[in-house]
Amino acid sequence: MKHDANGLARMxxxxxxxxxxxxxxxxxxxxxxxxxPQPARDEAGERLYTxxxxxxxxxxxxxxxxxxxxxxxxxxxxxxxxxxxxxxRGAGGPVAPDGGVPTEDVLAAIRRHDVPALRNLFQxxxxxxxxxxxxxxxxxxxxxxxxxxxxxxxxxxxEEHFYTEQVQSFLRGTLASxxxxxTPPRVLLTTLPEEEHGxxxxxxEVMLASExxxxxxxxxxxxxxxxxxxxITSAADIVALSFSAAYPLRQALAGVxxxxxxxxDTVDIWVGGAGxxxxxxxIPGVSVIGAIRSVPDALARWRxxxxxxxxxxALN
Amino acid sequence: MKHDANGLARMxxxxxxxxxxxxxxxxxxxxxxxxxPQPARDEAGERLYTxxxxxxxxxxxxxxxxxxxxxxxxxxxxxxxxxxxxxxRGAGGPVAPDGGVPTEDVLAAIRRHDVPALRNLFQxxxxxxxxxxxxxxxxxxxxxxxxxxxxxxxxxxxEEHFYTEQVQSFLRGTLASxxxxxTPPRVLLTTLPEEEHGxxxxxxEVMLASExxxxxxxxxxxxxxxxxxxxITSAADIVALSFSAAYPLRQALAGVxxxxxxxxDTVDIWVGGAGxxxxxxxIPGVSVIGAIRSVPDALARWRxxxxxxxxxxALN
DNA sequence: TAGATCGTTTTGTCCAGGACAAATTGGGGG
DNA sequence: CCCCCAATTTGTCCTGGACAAAACGATCTA
Numbered sequence: 001m002k003h004d005a006n007g008l009a010r011m012x013x014x015x016x017x018x019x020x021x022x023x024x025x026x027x028x029x030x031x032x033x034x035x036x037p038q039p040a041r042d043e044a045g046e047r048l049y050t051x052x053x054x055x056x057x058x059x060x061x062x063x064x065x066x067x068x069x070x071x072x073x074x075x076x077x078x079x080x081x082x083x084x085x086x087x088x089r090g091a092g093g094p095v096a097p098d099g100g101v102p103t104e105d106v107l108a109a110i111r112r113h114d115v116p117a118l119r120n121l122f123q124x125x126x127x128x129x130x131x132x133x134x135x136x137x138x139x140x141x142x143x144x145x146x147x148x149x150x151x152x153x154x155x156x157x158x159e160e161h162f163y164t165e166q167v168q169s170f171l172r173g174t175l176a177s178x179x180x181x182x183t184p185p186r187v188l189l190t191t192l193p194e195e196e197h198g199x200x201x202x203x204x205e206v207m208l209a210s211e212x213x214x215x216x217x218x219x220x221x222x223x224x225x226x227x228x229x230x231x232i233t234s235a236a237d238i239v240a241l242s243f244s245a246a247y248p249l250r251q252a253l254a255g256v257x258x259x260x261x262x263x264x265d266t267v268d269i270w271v272g273g274a275g276x277x278x279x280x281x282x283i284p285g286v287s288v289i290g291a292i293r294s295v296p297d298a299l300a301r302w303r304x305x306x307x308x309x310x311x312x313x314a315l316n
Numbered sequence: 317m318k319h320d321a322n323g324l325a326r327m328x329x330x331x332x333x334x335x336x337x338x339x340x341x342x343x344x345x346x347x348x349x350x351x352x353p354q355p356a357r358d359e360a361g362e363r364l365y366t367x368x369x370x371x372x373x374x375x376x377x378x379x380x381x382x383x384x385x386x387x388x389x390x391x392x393x394x395x396x397x398x399x400x401x402x403x404x405r406g407a408g409g410p411v412a413p414d415g416g417v418p419t420e421d422v423l424a425a426i427r428r429h430d431v432p433a434l435r436n437l438f439q440x441x442x443x444x445x446x447x448x449x450x451x452x453x454x455x456x457x458x459x460x461x462x463x464x465x466x467x468x469x470x471x472x473x474x475e476e477h478f479y480t481e482q483v484q485s486f487l488r489g490t491l492a493s494x495x496x497x498x499t500p501p502r503v504l505l506t507t508l509p510e511e512e513h514g515x516x517x518x519x520x521e522v523m524l525a526s527e528x529x530x531x532x533x534x535x536x537x538x539x540x541x542x543x544x545x546x547x548i549t550s551a552a553d554i555v556a557l558s559f560s561a562a563y564p565l566r567q568a569l570a571g572v573x574x575x576x577x578x579x580x581d582t583v584d585i586w587v588g589g590a591g592x593x594x595x596x597x598x599i600p601g602v603s604v605i606g607a608i609r610s611v612p613d614a615l616a617r618w619r620x621x622x623x624x625x626x627x628x629x630a631l632n
Numbered sequence: 633t634a635g636a637t638c639g640t641t642t643t644g645t646c647c648a649g650g651a652c653a654a655a656t657t658g659g660g661g662g
Numbered sequence: 663c664c665c666c667c668a669a670t671t672t673g674t675c676c677t678g679g680a681c682a683a684a685a686c687g688a689t690c691t692a
Contacts, residue, residue, distance in 0.1 A: 340674095
């Protein structure tokens, strides 16, 4: 981070790429076409962005992920952008209060960076609703709420990281202390290389493991060819992929199609997450898991189809 | 992924950037200066790399991280590259066999993607040596061994991911089921934005938590300004940063200096990991943790200096 | 012999501005 | 109302030049 004559922090184009996830080429194209951002230059003519630029770019990126078009957002004034954010608030329908752990309590704990308090709230939800309930009734809605709070500037980057870190810790910890007889199917979990969010993956793993499936998670960012090799090595019945809303549909389609072609027909592909568009279901042998709570159903269907001889009782 | 006339997989420059972590600009500069890689072109004149190119680039990247210079590596023939890899094998000194869980057993489980077997081995090490012993005597040497095995082509990307994922799961799980009275210091754990490896962070967290410190992990990739805010919000006594060997020293120095300036003097900064160069210790108020096993000592020193009134007994 | 100093080379990153194709949009026709 | 096509939008890639930070290595000093 450099500083200008007034001591204000100024960032180079690669720093901005890192912070916002927007490629350098795109940043330069936007400047050329829309006049925003319009960074100052250093002695060598290199761009120096302000942190205001970065904040606005982060905002724009989120709105892009929600379907807005660059032309609108980049030409928009500050006021217009605020109006768009207002309109976006709760656009996906209100998050149903679940009567369990209050969302505000969780948000308060996150704001305080209060590890014990947050763990307590998770623990409470776990006892009241079980592991699957914790994931589908608390964590899933929380992800939405926190994303929106971030958009409105009510939470910062560290708070979001802190939340993600703590949820992952709690879920993994709970999963680790949970053992039951391993039954089919064997599921390989991962994301494509451009997708780095591992929380969705973990949520699916929790749902599957609670039903006794054998999960093998590779974590995020796995090259396509390696997914194929891994699926075969680990004798997987299902390859589960997670896509966040930010993932370009076109890339998801291409990736899943290639994977589908390279995997044996006996291996199912499941895709889930906010970026798992309906059109992915158009590919034969690919199932879209619309909501995290429907994972157990999908699993039951797979078992009914593939394990016709086994009684349900034997599996439970 | 595109395909050429012979059906061979061909990747665009952004795919290669994604797979290897080498920026597009660097790939083009290497082509211009050293003639490698020299990708074919599609109808539009865009570069199409082969998977051999990518494999070699991945190799080169690792060797760069170990201190080799681009000029040597990129001009090297296939045979010369092999010779360098041979030379590199065990260059860091042999990893001491610790008499506990045999490394080969772990590698075998990783190759088979065998989750239960791997967890068993971790569990065994945990029972034989305790949590700190697991981290310092098994996980730390394993990281080195696995990195070297990858370099020699004995392990692939998915195996490395699989290992990382399983270790993290196991450690987090064990940590979650482990409670003891929280005592000072309060430690904030994270990495700078360019550093995405979270395993080192988790290892430190385990060591610290075993000694009763209050850890608050933000996960990897945290912007500098946000680290400052977070440290203050969470009233941290120590900010712990982890650097992998791949992290450029210059950037580490700049980042840590900036952070040091923005944090109150009462907050210590600890840096660790393979990329935590001695020169970082030159900054006042910054401690370099040379090896993971020295974390408890560092903690004891902090307590002796900052909590002179408290008896050791009260802390344990 | 070990270590500091300083010019030279290496190397990563940035720039401009043009090009193109994939994706989206907005009409019109069945 | 749905489908299809042309116009527009938009992300990504290209070349080839430039520059500064880092690494190197030769020279000098204690």
